[in-house]
Structure formats: C-alpha cells, structure tokens
Amino acid sequence: ETGVTQTPRHLVMGMTNKKSLKCEQxxxxxxxxxxxxxAKKPLELMFVYSLEERxxxxxxxxxxxxxxxxxxxxxxxxxxLQPEDSALYLCASSQDLASGGVYEQxxxxxxxxxxx
Amino acid sequence: xxxxxxxxxxxxxxxxxxxxxxxTYSVSGNPYLFWYVQYPNRGLQFLLKYITGDNLVKxxxxxxxxxxxxxxxxxxxxxxxxxSDSALxxxxxxxxxxxxxxxxxxxxxxxxxxxx
Numbered sequence: 499e500t501g502v503t504q505t506p507r508h509l510v511m512g513m514t515n516k517k518s519l520k521c522e523q524x525x526x527x528x529x530x531x532x533x534x535x536x537a538k539k540p541l542e543l544m545f546v547y548s549l550e551e552r553x554x555x556x557x558x559x560x561x562x563x564x565x566x567x568x569x570x571x572x573x574x575x576x577x578x579l580q581p582e583d584s585a586l587y588l589c590a591s592s593q594d595l596a597s598g599g600v601y602e603q604x605x606x607x608x609x610x611x612x613x614x
Numbered sequence: 615x616x617x618x619x620x621x622x623x624x625x626x627x628x629x630x631x632x633x634x635x636x637x638t639y640s641v642s643g644n645p646y647l648f649w650y651v652q653y654p655n656r657g658l659q660f661l662l663k664y665i666t667g668d669n670l671v672k673x674x675x676x677x678x679x680x681x682x683x684x685x686x687x688x689x690x691x692x693x694x695x696x697x698s699d700s701a702l703x704x705x706x707x708x709x710x711x712x713x714x715x716x717x718x719x720x721x722x723x724x725x726x727x728x729x730x
Contacts, residue, residue, distance in 0.1 A: 502657070529716060540618075541658075541704065541720040554717060588657055592716055600646050600665050601716060605657030 502606035521589030616641040618721035637705030
C-alpha cells in the first residue's frame with residue numbers, strides 16, 4: 499500500500515465512548531500531522547510530530563490525545579467527545595522538518611467522525 | 615500570525631474556459647505558498663508550491679499559479695477547465711522562518727464547479 503492511509507474511514511460514537519483513529523504513512527517521512535476539517539471552517543492544525551516528538555499542540559482539548567509510536571504511525575485517541583467534535587479528521591505526513599527544506603504535506607483520505 | 619483569504623466560496627466556469635481561483639495572504643516576511651485540491655471523500659492533494667525564483671509556478675494537472683508580492687496574492691489558474699476539475703481548492707501559506715517549521719495556515723477553500 500502506498501501513500502497515507504487512515505482507519506476507520508467512518509466512525510460514529512457516543513459522548514461516553516473511547517475510540518482511536520489510526521494513520522499510517524508509507525512514504526518514508528519523519529513528520530506527521532493531525533488536522534480537523536469542519537464544515538464552513540478552515541482546516542485546523544491540531545498536532546505535529548517530528549521524529550516521533552510532538553512539536554506542536556494547537557490548544558487542542560485534552561479529550562483528544564495523540565500518540566506517535568514510530569515515524570510511520572500516528573494515532574488520535576478520543577474520549578468523552580462532544581457533538582461539536584464531529585468533523586473530518588485528516589492525517590498528513592511530510593519529510594523531516596528539521597532539515598529546513600520546504601516540503602509539501604501528503605494527506606490521507608480522512609476519518610469522518612460523528613459524535614452523538 | 616499568518617492568514618490566508620480565499621474571497622470566493624464558489625467559482626462556476628464552463629468547460630474549456632479559463633479558471634481562476636483567488637488567494638491573498640498575510641505573513642511576516644517572505645512566504646512559502648501552496649495550493650491543494652480536495653475531491654469528494656478524499657484527502658487534500660498537493661498541486662504546486664512557490665518557494666522562490668520565477669513568480670509563475672507550474673503544477674499538476676495543467677494548473678499554474680502566479681505569485682505577486684506587491685498584491686500579496688497567489689492566484690491559481692488553468693487555461694482550459696475540465697469537468698473533472700470540479701473540487702474544493704485550498705490555498706496555504708507558511709513563513710520562510712525556520713522556526714515556523716512546516717506549519718501551514720490554510721484558507722477557507724473555494725469550491726469550483728465546471729459545467730459541461
């Protein structure tokens with residue numbers, strides 16, 4: 499499999515559930531990102547990992563918890579979400595940030611999350 | 615802080631006619647600029663980027679964009695639109711400063727509808 503994959507593609511959960519989103523990249527990149535895409539709002543950067551270390555946390559509520567066990571995998575653990583958290587969650591990857599180059603990000607297809 | 619404005623929520627164009635999607639930006643110092651396209655139920659796909667040099671940048675699928683520093687604009691263009699170009703287009707900016715990492719700020723998106 500090539501590129502950036504995300505599972506599941508669709509997720510419906512109650513406000514008291516705990517679930518996890520998974521992202522895997524097969525591009526040999528060292529940086530990974532989580533974005534939230536809501537209707538009628540710009541794409542929001544949530545977290546950035548570079549070389550498996552979190553380098554950005556954009557004031558995201560603690561009910562979202564990221565995990566990056568290695569450079570190929572990124573998780574977003576979800577617990578006690580709110581209905582307003584319903585959105586498309588996109589994962590992306592790019593080459594290493596530390597090298598200072600200008601690298602485009604490659605996106606996965608997203609997980610469509612609905613919180614009831 | 616940087617920002618991106620895409621003034622048009624939707625652009626309608628007839629197939630075969632020129633397509634322009636507008637983008638203006640605000641950033642401290644010089645920018646790196648990107649265009650991405652999103653097809654239904656898919657993640658964002660990279661189209662092109664401006665780093666330095668020639669103000670006219672050519673990208674994928676026949677798209678090009680022109681960087682205009684005085685107008686702080688980076689409009690996306692295609693000489694002859696195809697029905698298959700119908701999608702959501704995003705402009706993004708990041709500062710040149712290395713400290714900014716690879717953090718992109720996205721515009722709100724412009725929906726392009728190409729009619730046969």
